[in-house]
Amino acid sequence: MKLLTRIFRRKNCGICGKKPVNPSYYYNDKDEKIPVCFQCVPYAERRAYRKV
Numbered sequence: 779m780k781l782l783t784r785i786f787r788r789k790n791c792g793i794c795g796k797k798p799v800n801p802s803y804y805y806n807d808k809d810e811k812i813p814v815c816f817q818c819v820p821y822a823e824r825r826a827y828r829k830v
């Protein structure tokens with residue numbers, strides 16, 4: 779299943795939609811694993827996304 783999610787997930791930042799340079803991974807409110815670029819990490823933290 780890990781492979782499937784990797785195929786279906788976009789690599790873009792889950793918040794700003796840009797290609798992240800050095801992404802961290804968070805679970806969003808839908809329990810989806812999303813990459814978050816370093817600029818959006820504070821935003822992810824504010825929204826209480828759980829870090830992977």
Ligand SMILES: [Zn+2]
Pocket residue numbers: 791792793794795796798814815816817818
């Ligand atoms: Zn971003």
